[in-house]
Amino acid sequence: MQAVTVDHIVKKYGSKKETVTALDDVSLEVAKGELFGVIGPDGAGKTSLFRILTTLLLADAGNAAVDGFDVVKQYKEIRNRIGYMPGKFSLYQDLSVEENLRFFATIFNTSIEENYDLIKEIYFQLEPFKTRRAGKLSGGMKQKLALCCALIHRPVVLFLDEPTTGVDAVSRKEFWEMLRNLKKQGISILVSTPYMDEAELCDRVALIQSGKIMSIDSPQSIIKQFTKKMWSVRSAEMFRLLNDLQQYSNTEKCYAFGEFHHLVLKNDAEGMDPVMHYLEHLSHHEIEMQVTQPNIEDCFIELMSQ
Amino acid sequence: MKQFLIFVQKEFYHIFRDRKSLLIIILMPIVQIILFGFALTNEIKDSDIAILDESKDVATVEIIHRLDASRYFNVARYLHSQADIEAAFKTGKIRLVVVFQNKFRENLLHANHAQVQLLADATDPNTATTVTNYATSIIRDYQNDLTANAPLPYQIEPQVRMLYNPQLKGAYTFVPGVMAMILIIISAMMTSVSIVREKEINTMEVLLVSPLKPLLFILSKAIPYMFLSLVNVSTILVVSVTLLEVPINGSLLLLMGEALLFITTAVSLGLMISNVTNSQQTAQMISLLGLMLPTLLLGGFMFPIESMPKPLQFMSNIVPSKWFFIIVKDVMIKGLGFKMIWKETLILFGMTLFFLTISFSKFKIRLA
Numbered sequence: 323m324q325a326v327t328v329d330h331i332v333k334k335y336g337s338k339k340e341t342v343t344a345l346d347d348v349s350l351e352v353a354k355g356e357l358f359g360v361i362g363p364d365g366a367g368k369t370s371l372f373r374i375l376t377t378l379l380l381a382d383a384g385n386a387a388v389d390g391f392d393v394v395k396q397y398k399e400i401r402n403r404i405g406y407m408p409g410k411f412s413l414y415q416d417l418s419v420e421e422n423l424r425f426f427a428t429i430f431n432t433s434i435e436e437n438y439d440l441i442k443e444i445y446f447q448l449e450p451f452k453t454r455r456a457g458k459l460s461g462g463m464k465q466k467l468a469l470c471c472a473l474i475h476r477p478v479v480l481f482l483d484e485p486t487t488g489v490d491a492v493s494r495k496e497f498w499e500m501l502r503n504l505k506k507q508g509i510s511i512l513v514s515t516p517y518m519d520e521a522e523l524c525d526r527v528a529l530i531q532s533g534k535i536m537s538i539d540s541p542q543s544i545i546k547q548f549t550k551k552m553w554s555v556r557s558a559e560m561f562r563l564l565n566d567l568q569q570y571s572n573t574e575k576c577y578a579f580g581e582f583h584h585l586v587l588k589n590d591a592e593g594m595d596p597v598m599h600y601l602e603h604l605s606h607h608e609i610e611m612q613v614t615q616p617n618i619e620d621c622f623i624e625l626m627s628q
Numbered sequence: 629m630k631q632f633l634i635f636v637q638k639e640f641y642h643i644f645r646d647r648k649s650l651l652i653i654i655l656m657p658i659v660q661i662i663l664f665g666f667a668l669t670n671e672i673k674d675s676d677i678a679i680l681d682e683s684k685d686v687a688t689v690e691i692i693h694r695l696d697a698s699r700y701f702n703v704a705r706y707l708h709s710q711a712d713i714e715a716a717f718k719t720g721k722i723r724l725v726v727v728f729q730n731k732f733r734e735n736l737l738h739a740n741h742a743q744v745q746l747l748a749d750a751t752d753p754n755t756a757t758t759v760t761n762y763a764t765s766i767i768r769d770y771q772n773d774l775t776a777n778a779p780l781p782y783q784i785e786p787q788v789r790m791l792y793n794p795q796l797k798g799a800y801t802f803v804p805g806v807m808a809m810i811l812i813i814i815s816a817m818m819t820s821v822s823i824v825r826e827k828e829i830n831t832m833e834v835l836l837v838s839p840l841k842p843l844l845f846i847l848s849k850a851i852p853y854m855f856l857s858l859v860n861v862s863t864i865l866v867v868s869v870t871l872l873e874v875p876i877n878g879s880l881l882l883l884m885g886e887a888l889l890f891i892t893t894a895v896s897l898g899l900m901i902s903n904v905t906n907s908q909q910t911a912q913m914i915s916l917l918g919l920m921l922p923t924l925l926l927g928g929f930m931f932p933i934e935s936m937p938k939p940l941q942f943m944s945n946i947v948p949s950k951w952f953f954i955i956v957k958d959v960m961i962k963g964l965g966f967k968m969i970w971k972e973t974l975i976l977f978g979m980t981l982f983f984l985t986i987s988f989s990k991f992k993i994r995l996a
Contacts (some may be wrong), residue, residue: 346871378995398839398994408835415829416645417638429838430632577954612924 323390323480325510326352328447331384333370333533343380343474344370344393346533352479352512352526357505359524360514361622369409370512372483375512376406389478405572406478407468409484415457419448422456423470430475436554441470444500462493467501473509480504483515486520498523520618529622536625544621550574551590554582555597557606566604572596577623631840635848641821643852645693653818653856657810657864664802665872672758673743676704678716679725691744692768700762707855717749722992724748724759736774755790792962800874804956805929808949811857811887811925812894816855817915819898824911833995842991850895859883877963886959886973890952893980894919897948899987923949 333345337379344367352358358366373379375388377397385392413422420434427434440446444466456467456581465485472480486494498520505525507509513524520528521541527615528538537544555576557563564583565601567576574588578604594611601609643650677695681688696703707716707725727745729735732853736742746763748756793800826832835845861884866876876883897919905911924930926940927949933941944950952974958964958972966973 337731344991355629373995375834376833378833378836380994380996401699401837402839404837406834408833410830413829414831421638421641425634425638426834429840431631431839534879612706 323354324387325354325356325389326350326358326374326512327385327387328371329385331371331381333367333374333387334382338595342372342600343533345374345383348529348530348535349545350572352510353371354510355505355508357501357513357523357525358512359521359527360512360530361516361518361521361618362514363529365532366530368530369483370528370533372408372481372512372514375551376404377401398609399502402416405480407472407480407482407485409487413456413464413471414581415500416455418453418455419459419467420452422467423474426471427474427616429545434474437474437476440476440504441473443503444473445470450505450587462496463518464487465489465493465497467499469497477509479510479512482511484514484516486515486517487573512607514520518622521618527618529625531626536628538623541618543569544618545616546562548616548624550586551589552614552620553577553585553594553597553610555585555609555616556582557601557610558608559606562605563601563606566601566606567597570600575623575627579619582614584616586624629790632844632848633842635840639822639848639852644855653814653860654863656814657806658867658975660806660810661867661872663865664806665799672700672755672762674702675700675723675755675759676709677723677726677759677763678699678705678713678722680705680707680710680725682730683728684892685733685984687733687736687742687770688728691728691767692726692867694766694770695763698762700759709809713747717747721757721896722749724763726763738862758847772929774922796870797874799868800961801822801874801929801957802901803864803868803874804953804960805927807861807956808847808863808890808952809920809929810860810922811891811952811957812897812919812949813915814860815857815891815894816898816901816919817855817912818856818902819850819895820915820957821908822853823849823899823902824905824908827906829910836993836995842987842993846899846991850899853898854888854895857894858888860889862915863885869972871881874962878959878965882966883956886952886955886976889973889976889980890948890955893948893976893983894984896980900983900990903987903992922947926950928953944957948976948979953977965984 328348328350329433330345331345331348332341334341336342346367348367348371356597357419360371362368370379375386376399377393380394387393388400389395389403399616400478414425417425423429423434427437432471448467448470448605450536451463456464459467469485470483472482486497489497494517500514502523515521524541526538526540527544527552529544537547539547555563555567560578560583564576564578565575567585570576572587572592573585574587576583578584583599600611636697640768660754679692691886692703693703697731701724704722706715707713713727714723716725725747727747729743731740732744744767746760747759750756826835865876865883869876898915900919901914905914926933926936926944928944933944933950934946955972955976958969
């Protein structure tokens, strides 16, 4: 039995005249104990998918099940065994760290003591501030507390909707380490994020765009599907370089990527020499060009343009 | 049970940690009672009047003295000619001018007929009527005293007694009125706002995705505010008994029981409001406009329902405050027992049941 199965789910919003399709025939499966990422830009349908799976929304078509229970008919069963951390989850600002945690533990029919080992690693960082009001915590601390609250009842499946949005880079890294540790405890985790770099930390990812799933695979396989050579190019005048490369006859695609421009050629056989000549002819200097390993973001851009 | 207790505890944390709101909730009844008791009164007290006495004899001096001595009037100035009258009214302070004709006493004793003119500032018609009534009755008193020794052959003397409220104190109507208003605002608004806040800060999503039963959620939201409202009832009663000298003539237990019923009505209205709103501001606006206005306008304590047009009279029946107002007046002022108010109680109970059923059945177990 899978932790999560999604079968041809469709979700539409709006009136009859004007409908927006948030999820368009989405199907996926998450295995038990898997750390599964749903990656996509804002408005791709991630939150809708999470809300359907957490029994908060009804789909217009299709079926879904969590831990073997149907999200519509057996929603009560699901609510007993999942953990959910919504996007923009802000806890109770006027309650202290400990009061928040104790409240959610009791609501889920358990106690902090009973499942302390599960949250120990995360909570020990918060313990020095346990009498502080949640509203006075930093963003990263808040997310950790929210994760503790979602975990305290030892859920079978954990749903995290954009848990790292608005959190600093160091806290993000720590957060993902925590998720990997939780995975070791046998908890299946579904996490959504708009950040491509986080995709590589998942076992498998689903790339989602405008309500459609473009690819579901392990990050490594998705990268392997990228068969063309990826070049990274830089010069002294980056902006002019981007324009020039986009106008080059053999360019299939070129876009800014960090301190380089990523370039894909229509015909890989030609190699880098003609490109170099072209650029030198346009009096670019300090040109650097080398083959680079495509990452998941490149694959996403590739998939988007198909 | 544990779930319920911790939820109620959490609600009390919210209430007590928001000091400003708590202060408003506790002080609002006291301020309202004092405002209605001392400032917003429609009783006539110490109205300034002016006198134009063209006679200046024993009779007019006696009448003027009686007017001045009454607690309704205060003789502010004496006028010297007809022309002064207009000027006196223009100051805006004079509510009534009493004009005695020349040779007042002479006419009274010898022609058996004397005239006194009462000129009232009728820009405020209610006050004008009341003021002239008071003045007329004082003058009539004087006449009666004059003729006391030589009774007229036929005389009808109406004996008027103001029952339940012999001093015609306004407090007797507005204490029940303010009680109805405060309870409906605090209970309904606080309950709806506290539920809608959970939606606003997204904790509602987590509470929905938890084993917490909707009934338990609603109960734990309602009970803290019901408790707070009972505290308010007590403050209102203490203030009205001590400061305004309005007695509790009926059973205190019955009064508190009826208050609890009305609080439940208000809380169930709050639950209904929270079902249809998603922002705290909207919930507040609906509670204020949708509940406070009908209470003020159709509750019967500001404007008598009997003198409204029929459609409005009919509409007033669906305002819960109207029934509570009647109950409190009957129990508190008239000292009646349950036997006399069972009908009103039953209506209120029915309404509560109706609102509760709707809010339970409409409670959303999902987001949309």
